[in-house]
Amino acid sequence: MVRPLASRVALAAAMLALGVLASGLPAAASAQQVRVAPGRTSLPLGETVTVQIVLSGRFDETRGPDLADFDVVGKSSGTSVSVVNGQMTQEHQVTLQLLPKRAGTLTIGSIELVSAGKVVASSRPVQIRVSGKGAPPTAPAPPPGAPPESAPEGAPPDAAPEPSAPAPQSLARFAGKRWFLVPRVPERPLYAGEPIYVEYVLYSAADLSVADARLETPPALKGFVVTQPRDPDTELRRVRIGEVPYDGRVVWRGAVTPLEAGRVVLPPASAAIYVGDGFFVQTRRVASDAVTLDILPLPDSGRPADFVEGTVGQFVVRASLDKSSVRVGEAALLTVDVTGSGNLSSLRAPPVPPPPGMRVARVPASDLDETVVDRGGVSGRRAFQYLLTPEREGRFEIGRIELPHFNPVAGRYERSRTEAIRVVATGGAGGPIHEVRKERIVPVIASSDLAPAPGRVPDRSVGREVVMAGVGVPMALFLVAEAVARRRAWRERNGTSHARRRALADAEKRLKSLARSAPAGEGFWSGLDGVIRDFVSTRFGVPVAALTSDDLRAALAAAGAEAEVADALLAELEHCAFGRFAPSAAMERDRSASVDRVRRCLAGLDRARGGDA
Amino acid sequence: MTFRTLAAVLAAAFLVADPASAETLPGMFRSGVEALQAGRAADAAKTLRDLHERYGVTSPDLLVNLGAAEYEAGNHGRALLYLHRAVETAPETPAAEAARVGIGRIRSAMNQEGGRSEGKGFVFGGIADAWTVAFGWADPAVAGSVFLALWAAGFLAAAAWRLARGGVLPVRARSPAGMTAALLLAAALAAGGIAYGAAKVASYRVAVVTADEAPLYDAIDSMERSLTLPEGAEVRHLESRGGFVRVRLSSGKEGWVPEAAVGVP
Numbered sequence: 001m002v003r004p005l006a007s008r009v010a011l012a013a014a015m016l017a018l019g020v021l022a023s024g025l026p027a028a029a030s031a032q033q034v035r036v037a038p039g040r041t042s043l044p045l046g047e048t049v050t051v052q053i054v055l056s057g058r059f060d061e062t063r064g065p066d067l068a069d070f071d072v073v074g075k076s077s078g079t080s081v082s083v084v085n086g087q088m089t090q091e092h093q094v095t096l097q098l099l100p101k102r103a104g105t106l107t108i109g110s111i112e113l114v115s116a117g118k119v120v121a122s123s124r125p126v127q128i129r130v131s132g133k134g135a136p137p138t139a140p141a142p143p144p145g146a147p148p149e150s151a152p153e154g155a156p157p158d159a160a161p162e163p164s165a166p167a168p169q170s171l172a173r174f175a176g177k178r179w180f181l182v183p184r185v186p187e188r189p190l191y192a193g194e195p196i197y198v199e200y201v202l203y204s205a206a207d208l209s210v211a212d213a214r215l216e217t218p219p220a221l222k223g224f225v226v227t228q229p230r231d232p233d234t235e236l237r238r239v240r241i242g243e244v245p246y247d248g249r250v251v252w253r254g255a256v257t258p259l260e261a262g263r264v265v266l267p268p269a270s271a272a273i274y275v276g277d278g279f280f281v282q283t284r285r286v287a288s289d290a291v292t293l294d295i296l297p298l299p300d301s302g303r304p305a306d307f308v309e310g311t312v313g314q315f316v317v318r319a320s321l322d323k324s325s326v327r328v329g330e331a332a333l334l335t336v337d338v339t340g341s342g343n344l345s346s347l348r349a350p351p352v353p354p355p356p357g358m359r360v361a362r363v364p365a366s367d368l369d370e371t372v373v374d375r376g377g378v379s380g381r382r383a384f385q386y387l388l389t390p391e392r393e394g395r396f397e398i399g400r401i402e403l404p405h406f407n408p409v410a411g412r413y414e415r416s417r418t419e420a421i422r423v424v425a426t427g428g429a430g431g432p433i434h435e436v437r438k439e440r441i442v443p444v445i446a447s448s449d450l451a452p453a454p455g456r457v458p459d460r461s462v463g464r465e466v467v468m469a470g471v472g473v474p475m476a477l478f479l480v481a482e483a484v485a486r487r488r489a490w491r492e493r494n495g496t497s498h499a500r501r502r503a504l505a506d507a508e509k510r511l512k513s514l515a516r517s518a519p520a521g522e523g524f525w526s527g528l529d530g531v532i533r534d535f536v537s538t539r540f541g542v543p544v545a546a547l548t549s550d551d552l553r554a555a556l557a558a559a560g561a562e563a564e565v566a567d568a569l570l571a572e573l574e575h576c577a578f579g580r581f582a583p584s585a586a587m588e589r590d591r592s593a594s595v596d597r598v599r600r601c602l603a604g605l606d607r608a609r610g611g612d613a
Numbered sequence: 614m615t616f617r618t619l620a621a622v623l624a625a626a627f628l629v630a631d632p633a634s635a636e637t638l639p640g641m642f643r644s645g646v647e648a649l650q651a652g653r654a655a656d657a658a659k660t661l662r663d664l665h666e667r668y669g670v671t672s673p674d675l676l677v678n679l680g681a682a683e684y685e686a687g688n689h690g691r692a693l694l695y696l697h698r699a700v701e702t703a704p705e706t707p708a709a710e711a712a713r714v715g716i717g718r719i720r721s722a723m724n725q726e727g728g729r730s731e732g733k734g735f736v737f738g739g740i741a742d743a744w745t746v747a748f749g750w751a752d753p754a755v756a757g758s759v760f761l762a763l764w765a766a767g768f769l770a771a772a773a774w775r776l777a778r779g780g781v782l783p784v785r786a787r788s789p790a791g792m793t794a795a796l797l798l799a800a801a802l803a804a805g806g807i808a809y810g811a812a813k814v815a816s817y818r819v820a821v822v823t824a825d826e827a828p829l830y831d832a833i834d835s836m837e838r839s840l841t842l843p844e845g846a847e848v849r850h851l852e853s854r855g856g857f858v859r860v861r862l863s864s865g866k867e868g869w870v871p872e873a874a875v876g877v878p
Contacts, residue, residue: 440681442680442684442692442712442719443677443711444677445646445677446650447646448642448675452671452672453672453699453706454702467761470761471764473765474769475768477768478768478772478775481771481779482772484781485775485778485779488779488781
């Protein structure tokens with residue numbers, strides 16, 4: 001049997017995916033294991049089956065699987081790491097979309113893991129029963145490179161849909177044309193929300209020398225969500241219409257998702273074909289016809305109560321924990337993988353009901369998602385992650401996580417579910433938990449707002465000015481207190497003599513005041529008398545008021561006053577008495593002179609030694 | 614010029630353009646952290662160093678990660694330099710605490726390695742001398758504040774004692790103010806000594822040898838090295854002059870090392 005080029009390329013790509021995972025991602029030490037899980041084991045010809053392959057453990061390379069009976073129309077891969085009881089397990093997951101080539105019991109060959117030249121693990125072959133309603137092509141065997149899309153003419157009307165090949169009738173009407181452009185869509189019931197793989201194929205008679213062919217006007221797809229593959233489909237497909245071989249070139253392809261049910265139109269596109277021998281190239285333009293599609297609504301019958309709108313496709317759900325035992329308050333990471341084909345982008349995170357005593361929090365994990373657009377439609381993986389945090393010790397069981405979805409190929413609602421997940425929570429004091437954790441020498445700060453540092457911190461010692469003030473002010477206060485105390489002591493020691501020394505100054509001050517008020521002031525003489533008596537009393541400690549003139553003279557003499565001065569002072573006192581009790585005009589005119597005389601007397605008395613301290 | 618040629622020229626120009634210039638600073642930071650976590654320490658160090666030295670980002674978080682990346686890339690001296698910088702620029706932040714932890718661990722790791730190049734046997738550690746031993750434990754601000762408080766209290770007590778003794782204040786003649794003042798002033802003098810020592814230690818500036826080895830010259834014009842300092846050696850920076858840095862080792866030895874061989878946080 002000659003394997004078509006498309007199949008060989010796709011199969012090589014699938015093998016390459018397995019090989020790259022095997023060689024480029026060395027798994028951690030653990031028991032090697034390989035699991036192959038098909039989404040279903042029986043299907044009609046023309047439908048695809050999703051096969052999930054999980055490789056775990058350490059190995060060098062893989063062998064197999066033999067997929068001779070299938071076309072690989074979609075693939076995705078990923079890696080996950082989990083640590084359970086100190087054992088790190090690295091798993092490589094590969095999801096394949098396989099399109100059976102024929103009816104019958106087909107076999108997905110075993111996969112072998114090879115380590116150090118020895119087969120360390122292998123999977124059992126998986127058998128897929130493909131019902132024969134959709135008969136394989138009966139036309140003459142296509143040449144290498146042509147896909148199995150030339151279905152026999154006159155196939156029964158109830159033939160199973162064949163999404164990747166147009167019905168022969170649709171091509172038969174182009175018989176006799178040298179070239180034509182035709183859109184191809186799956187000929188089966190299509191549903192709203194389902195990504196439909198559409199391709200515009202430019203066919204040209206095989207005997208034409210075609211230098212190039214390219215799309216000129218892409219289809220204006222309105223009312224669809226369009227997802228185009230990253231790489232163009234460059235392979236040449238050969239079909240026969242009648243007896244004439246044609247070469248098909250895909251000029252546009254993508255997955256289009258109708259948003260609503262009803263009749264929608266795939267608009268025409270146009271392409272240019274360059275025919276010639278290299279020197280004389282002629283350009284021919286060709287347009288496709290518009291194609292009308294009837295998009296069915298999702299049926300109400302059988303719709304699960306927990307069905308989320310838009311969950312259309314063939315999905316397999318699988319859950320894994322990074323560790324099965326955690327301490328109370330710590331978190332285990334639950335990863336729910338949804339793999340398969342369909343509207344992966346609209347999938348919502350499956351609800352994970354938290355058991356009593358455990359908190360469940362969703363973790364954004366879009367970077368684990370991977371989708372591929374290929375002839376199988378949109379296929380790949382969506383990963384949803386949750387943190388499971390036990391709040392008490394004990395065993396917890398997370399019930400089966402379910403994903404109800406509508407399978408557009410089968411035309412019915414289905415439900416994919418995981419196994420129950422068990423977590424053991426131990427006390428904070430420890431437990432049989434040995435996490436593999438490499439301690440970093442320098443801690444790494446994973447996220448930051450990059451706020452700038454406040455700058456170099458100045459010298460943390462107290463400032464010079466503060467120190468100077470702090471040292472100086474208390475010392476100054478102490479000095480003030482010292483001065484106050486000393487002054488007080490001095491005053492106590494020298495209070496009398498001080499007063500005596502100040503007696504003359506006080507008297508002179510009062511005399512000045514009297515002199516200023518002399519012309520008209522009343523009480524001048526009594527004031528002058530008071531100045532004299534106060535001075536004598538203060539300066540010499542003599543109670544003047546209680547002494548007669550003779551006694552006062554004697555006291556002043558005893559104090560060392562000169563007799564003349566004492567007599568003059570007594571005369572002034574007498575003068576004052578006259579002035580007070582028998583004032584005369586002449587005396588009134590003599591006021592200033594009296595003040596001067598008294599000043600001289602007091603100065604003369606002050607020079608006397610008596611009364612000095 | 615055809616459209617195809619024009620498109621090719623534009624595409625080439627786009628490819629030649631510096632991709633880093635299109636990145637945001639947080640994006641570069643994340644990229645550096647991811648590289649570090651993925652084990653690509655040299656890439657991480659380059660990215661984070663660009664962020665710090667080229668774009669002037671001074672975040673202590675960045676400096677800590679840069680220190681981690683430099684260490685894992687084998688640049689122990691640079692790692693210590695950036696961690697010291699994180700501590701000095703933001704000493705009260707969690708990042709500074711992480712940096713202190715990292716500095717201690719790097720010193721331990723280097724000591725376990727036994728030193729590198731000619732510095733075999735060199736004991737890696739912070740600056741240590743008699744002052745750091747005696748007063749390194751003290752916080753200069755706290756010690757200074759305590760000194761000033763005791764000093765003020767002592768003189769106030771002395772003033773009160775003097776006023777009481779002078780009869781200005783109505784206090785008993787045998788008041789304990791005098792003894793209190795004496796004790797307070799004695800304590801103040803002790804605290805002052807500690808504050809001075811702590812301030813002196815706090816004023817030390819660290820320099821880290823970032824080259825594989827750094828020659829130490831006795832004099833700036835000396836041609837003969839007296840010692841070779843290994844990468845990661847921490848010394849006390851005294852002054853910079855003419856492309857050389859005067860440093861003092863913990864042993865008390867002073868000398869000059871080329872400025873290019875050391876980093877000052």
